[in-house]
Each structure stands twice: as structure tokens, then as C-alpha cells.
Amino acid sequence: MDRVFDLAIIGGGINGCGIARDAAGRGNSVFLCEMNDLASGTSSWSTKLVHGGLRYLEYYEFRLVREALIEREILWQIAPHIIRPLRFVLPHHSGLRPAWLLRLGLFLYDHIGGRHLLPPTRSVDLAHDEVGKPLIANRYTKGFEYSDCFVDDARLVVLTARDAADRGAEIHTRTRAVEIRQADGIWQVTVENTISGARTTINARALVNAGGPWVEQVLSSGSGVNARAKVRLVQGSHIVVRKLYEHDRAYMFQNADGRIIFVIPYQDDFTLIGTTDRDYDGDPSKVKASNEEIQYLCASASEYLKNPVTPEDVVWTYSGVRPLYDDGASEAKAATRDYVFELDTPGGAPLLSIYGGKITTYRRLAEEALERLAPYLRSAKAKEGWTGKQPLPGGDMDVSAIAALTAELVRKYSFLPSAHANRMAHAYGTRAAKVLGSAKSMADLGQSFGASLTESEVRYLMSAEWACTAEDVVWRRSKLGLRLSSDQIAALDAWIAANRAAGERPLREAGGRT
Incomplete structure (x- = not known):
């Protein structure tokens, strides 16, 4: 019999990735699909604040x-x-x-x-x-x-997905959900690789619709659910x-x-x-x-x-x-920024749709989503919240330790300009050494693409963070797009495409542990 996941999630923004992380950490088998890149929709186009929302008072x-x-x-x-x-x-x-x-x-x-x-x-x-x-x-x-x-x-989204994958979740980018249907209490989700066009069907006991702006389109893909809420x-x-x-x-x-x-x-x-x-x-x-x-x-x-x-x-x-x-x-301007869940159980199979939400409250939203789905999930840890106590990848340090980490990188990689070391510390935290490896010189980091972006970093982003194009690298994961020319970005895109075509680790393999 084909594998049945405990939970399938449609949408690789902050809410979908947050739920994937929480669910995987509670012992559930998780499948997440995102039709484009992680954080390529709403989540990377925010004001970039973690805030209470003073004006909401x-x-x-x-x-x-x-x-x-x-x-x-x-x-x-x-x-x-x-x-x-x-x-x-x-x-x-x-x-x-x-x-x-x-x-x-x-x-x-x-x-x-x-x-x-x-x-x-x-x-x-x-x-x-x-x-x-x-x-x-x-x-x-x-x-x-x-x-x-x-x-x-965007890095908050990617690191949340990375942690979900480290805990066993399957994260599939460039993978569109084209049809969802339920049979015998199981959701069947047909997904299509948007690069190759290949289709496959996965089965899950519960389904989360974290489609963001596309939440209503997901419901219209055969779910049999007529939404009561509106986006x-x-x-x-x-x-x-x-x-x-x-x-x-x-x-x-x-x-x-x-x-x-x-x-x-x-x-x-x-x-x-x-x-x-x-x-x-x-x-x-x-x-x-x-x-x-x-x-x-x-x-x-x-x-x-x-x-x-x-x-x-x-x-x-x-x-x-x-x-x-x-x-x-x-x-x-007056529309609520709070989140709302809509839980439907056509044929006994739970479908949880998410409306609204803020980056700041994504972790709590995920906890509440898992609380709503707990009766339908098999894991004995289904009711145990944990994500507020465990750091995201690279975040296992004190809130005041970033300067010390930067200094340590400068000491260990003495050839690295201080600005480069500072960027590594702020992007990768304690995992910066995974990007820099055993390099003893700038040459050891491979080809330079400009603005301190090196081959070593790009390879890491491709293998561990689902990067597939230059846009994924420079506008979401590294935020270096403002410092690179269009020619430099085009050259990077060509390099990534050539290396993917040459058989380097396919994007989907980044879902493994690292």
C-alpha cells in the first residue's frame, strides 16, 4: 500500500512551514508542497518586522x-x-x-x-x-x-522549513497541488513538478491549506469544501x-x-x-x-x-x-491582522484552511493549528508544544552573542573580510561553518559572484536550503540583490542552471537531514 502521511500541507510560506516544523517535531510524518520557492509569495515581501503591532491597539x-x-x-x-x-x-x-x-x-x-x-x-x-x-x-x-x-x-521561512526537514518532514518546492480529493477518510493530493511536469499522488490523513493568497483556489481544486470564510x-x-x-x-x-x-x-x-x-x-x-x-x-x-x-x-x-x-x-487599513481557522471534515478527512496571520505570530498559529488537528493525528506527542523552546538552525546561542560569533568567524577564517564574516553570522548563525567549511583562503570558497557571494555559499543554499535560481539566492536567502548588477545575477543564474543540469543534488533532495 502507498505510504500515508500523517499530514500534508499546501503552501511554503511562513504559516505552512511553521506547521510543518511543529508537526514533524511532534512525531508526525509530514509532506509539504510549494508551487514556487519557499517564501516567494507574501512572506518575503513584508516590512521585515517582528512586532506587536502598535497601531492595532x-x-x-x-x-x-x-x-x-x-x-x-x-x-x-x-x-x-x-x-x-x-x-x-x-x-x-x-x-x-x-x-x-x-x-x-x-x-x-x-x-x-x-x-x-x-x-x-x-x-x-x-x-x-x-x-x-x-x-x-x-x-x-x-x-x-x-x-x-x-x-x-525569507530566512525565517527557510530556516523553519530546514528545521522541519531535519525532523523528518518532506519539503517539496516547485511542486503544485493540482487536485485534492478524499476517499475512505484519506486525502489524495495530486502534485505536479513545475519544472519537469511530472505528476504523482500522495496520501495523507489530514490536510492543511496554507495557500495564503491562493487559499480559495486550493479549496476549488476538488476538495468538496465550500468555504464559509473569505479572504x-x-x-x-x-x-x-x-x-x-x-x-x-x-x-x-x-x-x-x-x-x-x-x-x-x-x-x-x-x-x-x-x-x-x-x-x-x-x-x-x-x-x-x-x-x-x-x-x-x-x-x-x-x-x-x-x-x-x-x-x-x-x-x-x-x-x-x-x-x-x-x-x-x-x-x-482596518481589516484584522488576526488569523482564523476553518476546519472541515468531508468524508471524515480533516481539512484545515488558514486565513490571515502575521509573521510575528506564525509559531503560535502553528501550535493552534496542531491543537485543532490533534484528534486526527496518531502521534503520542500530538499535544506537546515545543517550538518556543528549541532554536531554529543556527540560532543556538544567546541573543547577545552575535558579535562574539562574528569575532570567532574572523579569528577562524582570518582571510575573510569583517563585513563578509558579519553577513555569515547574521544569515547562518552557528551554522556558518557549514557554509565556509575548511577553507583557508578566499580561493577555497570557489568562484566569486560578487558582493561577497561565493560558490561555497551557493552550493550550500542549493543543497540545504532548496535554492533553485539566482532569484532564490539573491532576493530571498542572501538579500544581496541590491548589491549585484543584472549581469552578475544573470551569470549566477546560468551557473546554477548548469550545475543543476550536470546532476548536482536535485532540489527535492534538500529535504534530507543536514
Whole structure:
């Protein structure tokens, strides 16, 4: 008889990978398929924050904010290499929210989520503090500074998948679910390799629909389920410009339309500005920042910054579609960011569909998903939550140890420029040595593709992290796309294609233990 997995998951974003990790760690056999690359949809196009969501307090989302604040420190502790603390400056705009309301919101933000590691809120004299220097003089004289965290979003997804695979899960990228049906209490999922076109059918006792923006399309693939919940697609666009200021703090700016934007130091030499919120009804795979959104973000930032930001300053844009639960809110900005589950059991076979969610709360979402599915799973460990205590790959160190790790890499690999060692530490943590191996010189790391990207690293990303194209490497796993020319990226793509064609480890084999 063909193998029957305990759990099949459709969707390789943060929610799907989070559930795969949790389920595999509880002793379940897990199959996950993703039609493109891991994190290639919504998960890699975020504002790159692990945060409580200060503005959600205005919509009385106290449960969500509390959960997100608790998760913020948990995630930092299990992945301190890809998550770092970030202080945010919130200038007081005299024509918008009153100072007492901001103070109250920040008091709640500091106290409802069990903050233990991050520093508390403080008032800031913007007329004299260095964080006021980039702002328009005399317009903003007071403000507040509070804590949240920055995250490498795509690496969070990939490392979560890596840990799931290390615990026995099968992770299949470039694998589309083309038909789902149930028979005799078992789900039969027909999947197609999007590169070769080959099809196969896998069997599973339970099925999770973590399709994100495509959650409704998954249900229409033969599941026999008529969804009660609806997804609301909301576009969020970001712009990246050259570094706007020298200090290391981010800003949260209030806009006259009631929305907020973040201005965040990005990759040392750049500044990230976002996000927009507007309803979207097109193909989620074709979303892009519009000229209107670019102008909106530039104008919003220029309302505060003494050196205006113009569309001509923009060096890169990106846009994603958030698959929010449709709660009937009149505006996209007011739609809930909380998550909702819909559990159906046609023919006795459980199908759990996921609507909404945030990167920050993905681990808790996965726990709750497994709690919902526990009656249908065979593992004796089905009710044991564990993911908040076990580090992600490379994260087995203290939250303050990243500088020491970088210094150790510089000592061990003395030929490595300090900036290169720093990038290795922040991307791979304690697994950096797996990438660098026994190299004694830069030549030992193989071909150089530019911007410190070497053959050794690319081979590691192909064999251990499911990288299949240059896009997978430079825009998701290494974030070096801004530092490489189009010719360099094309050369890398050709190299990867040639090495895959030559029979190096196929992508699907990266699902093994490493």
C-alpha cells in the first residue's frame, strides 16, 4: 500500500512551514508542497518586522497585540542571528493623535505582552536628541522611542522549513497541488513538478491549506469544501532608497489619512520605507508597486524628513499581497491582522484552511493549528508544544552573542573580510561553518559572484536550503540583490542552471537531514 502521511500541507510560506516544523517535531510524518520557492509569495515581501503591532491597539485588537508581543521575544530567542532589536522613534504630530493617547498606547505596548528583554519606551526631546536631526526643524520637537524587532523574513521561512526537514518532514518546492480529493477518510493530493511536469499522488490523513493568497483556489481544486470564510487581499508596497541618516533607529510616521509608515535602516547602506494598504483584486503573483503608491510613500516620509524623498531616489520597490481574513472592515487599513481557522471534515478527512496571520505570530498559529488537528493525528506527542523552546538552525546561542560569533568567524577564517564574516553570522548563525567549511583562503570558497557571494555559499543554499535560481539566492536567502548588477545575477543564474543540469543534488533532495 502507498505510504500515508500523517499530514500534508499546501503552501511554503511562513504559516505552512511553521506547521510543518511543529508537526514533524511532534512525531508526525509530514509532506509539504510549494508551487514556487519557499517564501516567494507574501512572506518575503513584508516590512521585515517582528512586532506587536502598535497601531492595532486603535482597532481594539488587544488579544492579537498581546500574543504578538509575547511571540516577539520568543522568536528573538530562538533565532537571534536573523532577528535583532530595533528602536523606533514616533514623533508627535500636533495635528494628529494627541500626545496623551500615544503615551497610553505605548504604556499598554510595554506592559500587556510580558516584555522581559527589550528596553522600555522613553520620551524623546527631538530638538536636542540625535534622532531628531533628520526631521524637519521646529516642526517635531517631542516624541517617543519604543522597542520592536527586525527580521530577515525569507530566512525565517527557510530556516523553519530546514528545521522541519531535519525532523523528518518532506519539503517539496516547485511542486503544485493540482487536485485534492478524499476517499475512505484519506486525502489524495495530486502534485505536479513545475519544472519537469511530472505528476504523482500522495496520501495523507489530514490536510492543511496554507495557500495564503491562493487559499480559495486550493479549496476549488476538488476538495468538496465550500468555504464559509473569505479572504481579503490587501496590497502592501515598499520602497528602498539610499541611506537617509546615520543613526541606527527606525521611525514610525503618522499620516493625515490615519495610516502609518515605517522608515527603517536597511542593509547598512539603504533605508526601507513602507507600507501601503489597499485592496487588491488581481493575480497575487503579478502584484507590483504602483506609481501612486511610490509617490504616496515619498510624500509621507517627506512630511517629516528635512531632506525630501522623491521617486527619483528610489532604487528598488517590492510589493506583496496579504491574505487577510475578511471581517467586513470598510477600509483595508482596518481589516484584522488576526488569523482564523476553518476546519472541515468531508468524508471524515480533516481539512484545515488558514486565513490571515502575521509573521510575528506564525509559531503560535502553528501550535493552534496542531491543537485543532490533534484528534486526527496518531502521534503520542500530538499535544506537546515545543517550538518556543528549541532554536531554529543556527540560532543556538544567546541573543547577545552575535558579535562574539562574528569575532570567532574572523579569528577562524582570518582571510575573510569583517563585513563578509558579519553577513555569515547574521544569515547562518552557528551554522556558518557549514557554509565556509575548511577553507583557508578566499580561493577555497570557489568562484566569486560578487558582493561577497561565493560558490561555497551557493552550493550550500542549493543543497540545504532548496535554492533553485539566482532569484532564490539573491532576493530571498542572501538579500544581496541590491548589491549585484543584472549581469552578475544573470551569470549566477546560468551557473546554477548548469550545475543543476550536470546532476548536482536535485532540489527535492534538500529535504534530507543536514
